[in-house]
Amino acid sequence: MSTPAGASLRTRPGLVVHRREAFAVEPPQVVLRRGLLVTRIEQTLVDSWPLLPSAERRAPVIRAVNDRLTTPERLAVALSSAPRLYDRAALRTLLTRLAEGCRSPLEIWGHERVFTGPQMPAFRRQVRIRVGLRTTYLDLFAEREQVNIELDGATTHADPRQREIDLRRDALLATIGILVVRFAHRRLFHEPDDVRRETLAILTSRRPNTSA
Known part of the structure; x- marks a missing residue:
C-alpha cells in the first residue's frame, strides 16, 4: 500500500506500506480500477520487485511490457523515484534489456x-x-x-x-x-x-x- 509520507499506517504481516514524499491519492499518481484507487502499473511493478522471490521478479515486468501495458521508459521513470529499492541494479538492467528489444528471459x-x-x-x-x-x-x-x-x-x-x-x-x-x-x-x-x-x-x- 502506498501512502503519503505523514500517514500513520504501519507495515504488518500481509501488508507492506510504502510512504512517499509528495504522494497524493489522486490522479495522475493513482487510477480508478473496478471502483478502487490503485497506484499506476509502473509504480506497482517497482514496489513489488523486492517483495517477490528473486526467481519470480522479472516475469511481471516482462509480461507488462509485452502486453503493452507500459514501456521500459515509463518503468525507468518510476524506478528513479525509488533510489533505495532492494536489488535495484537488477531491475535497472532488466529495463535496459527490454528497451534494447529483448522480450523474454x-x-x-x-x-x-x-x-x-x-x-x-x-x-x-x-x-x-x-x-x-x-x-x-x-x-x-x-x-x-x-x-x-x-x-x-x-x-x-x-x-x-x-x-x-x-x-x-x-x-x-x-x-x-x-x-x-x-x-x-x-x-x-x-x-x-x-x-x-x-x-x-x-x-x-x-x-x-x-x-x-
Whole structure:
C-alpha cells in the first residue's frame, strides 16, 4: 500500500506500506480500477520487485511490457523515484534489456551470454517485417547478412502446431532473402560456445565476398 509520507499506517504481516514524499491519492499518481484507487502499473511493478522471490521478479515486468501495458521508459521513470529499492541494479538492467528489444528471459540470456562481443554484428531486435499481407517480428536480425536468429523456448518443439507455424513463417521470410536460423532453449543454455561459433560461421558465409 502506498501512502503519503505523514500517514500513520504501519507495515504488518500481509501488508507492506510504502510512504512517499509528495504522494497524493489522486490522479495522475493513482487510477480508478473496478471502483478502487490503485497506484499506476509502473509504480506497482517497482514496489513489488523486492517483495517477490528473486526467481519470480522479472516475469511481471516482462509480461507488462509485452502486453503493452507500459514501456521500459515509463518503468525507468518510476524506478528513479525509488533510489533505495532492494536489488535495484537488477531491475535497472532488466529495463535496459527490454528497451534494447529483448522480450523474454531466453532472449536476455542470449543477449548477455551468446550473441554479443566484438565479432558479433549489431543485431536489431524485434524488427518489424512485412511480407505481402503478413507482418512478423524478428528476434535478432543481422541486416547486412540478412540473417534472422530465432530463439525457441523450451515448449516450442513440444507443440507440433507451433512448429508448423514457425516453418511456414521461415519459408515466407526466405522468399525475400532472409535466412532464419533457430536455436533451441537447451542448446542456448548448455552449448552457448557452440551456438556462438555456428552463428559466426553462418554470418561469415552470408557476407559478400569483397576479395574478387
